[in-house]
């Protein structure tokens with residue numbers, strides 16, 4: 001298959017695309033892939049690191065208030081559509097997949113106008129602006145939450161799940177060792193990150209909790225987000241806080257599918273891709289939904305896990321050292337509770353999501369020809 005993929009800005013849009021590509025190359029080894037992203041998003045690092053060819057376009061999002069910047073945004077969008085049409089013409093894809101972010105708006109719109117089969121993947125329960133816009137033009141729409149179904153034209157929608165779920169589930173017996181971080185393999189590990197880019201309030205709270213984490217019988221691996229690492233280091237120095245041997249602070253955790261199966265519990269934002277991963281594997285979670293997202297959708301994501309006894313939630317306004325430690329200790333110091341939460345989480349997982357999405361791609365190709 002010749003697959004053109006576009007999705008960008010944040011890890012939540014990029015990792016599902018990469019997971020799909022990895023699986024497609026397994027089942028259809030002659031697959032050719034080109035990825036189109038923005039010049040500034042996380043895709044600039046993650047996609048080439050995965051050995052996938054990347055083309056970039058300069059784009060920006062709309063501001064909510066009326067502003068001159070929006071004129072520039074429209075200009076950049078039209079320019080990108082023009083650029084994307086050229087990419088489509090040169091690459092000659094059998095199908096084009098969009099996984100969200102402004103850049104996928106331009107690429108999928110261009111492909112649809114050039115009569116190429118198109119599919120979008122929506123990771124969230126509340127549909128993103130780009131996918132909403134594209135839903136009129138594309139052939140097929142794959143979703144990961146039932147709640148997204150009625151926000152799209154009904155005849156185009158298939159439930160697929162998030163391909164990242166299949167990727168992490170496939171590595172559940174990974175031989176990754178925590179010793180590569182200077183941690184131990186026989187001590188339960190709490191992983192902490194605030195989404196793919198880190199979150200300042202979570203970072204500050206974890207920094208302040210480190211003197212207590214230092215004394216715990218479990219270990220902590222804390223990813224600050226690449227761009228926020230220096231800031232966290234400064235906070236640690238100013239407050240004279242030194243992580244003990246059982247606490248590691250890093251900018252970013254690479255190759256998460258190999259590592260996540262080895263964590264006892266996770267503290268994180270409630271982004272859709274993280275949720276897909278923890279439910280595929282059965283990882284107990286403490287979710288701190290981002291209050292800065294469309295229609296507060298991360299709270300809805302988190303509530304689904306809480307309702308099924310698979311996760312605990314701390315809303316950001318209630319997040320402080322005490323609430324964080326209380327919930328972390330509750331899970332980390334009770335192996336039986338962890339097992340129960342893990343089993344509940346696994347029941348919600350979709351470990352065949354990539355295969356389902358591949359079927360949707362073929363459906364788009366087949367039905368487009370008819």
Ligand SMILES: CC(=O)N[C@H]1[C@@H](OP(=O)(O)OP(=O)(O)OC[C@H]2O[C@@H](n3ccc(=O)[nH]c3=O)[C@H](O)[C@@H]2O)O[C@H](CO)[C@@H](O)[C@@H]1O
Nearest residue numbers: 010011012015123193195196223252253256271272273274
């Ligand atoms: C603020 C914002 O708009 N967030 C959105 C963004 O989330 P965002 O990209 O922040 O978060 P997601 O949970 O969707 O994805 C994070 C991904 O990054 C990985 N990871 C994280 C930290 C790390 O050190 N290493 C690493 O590999 C996680 O394992 C996961 O695969 O897109 C998601 C999918 O559209 C939405 O649900 C989120 O609401």
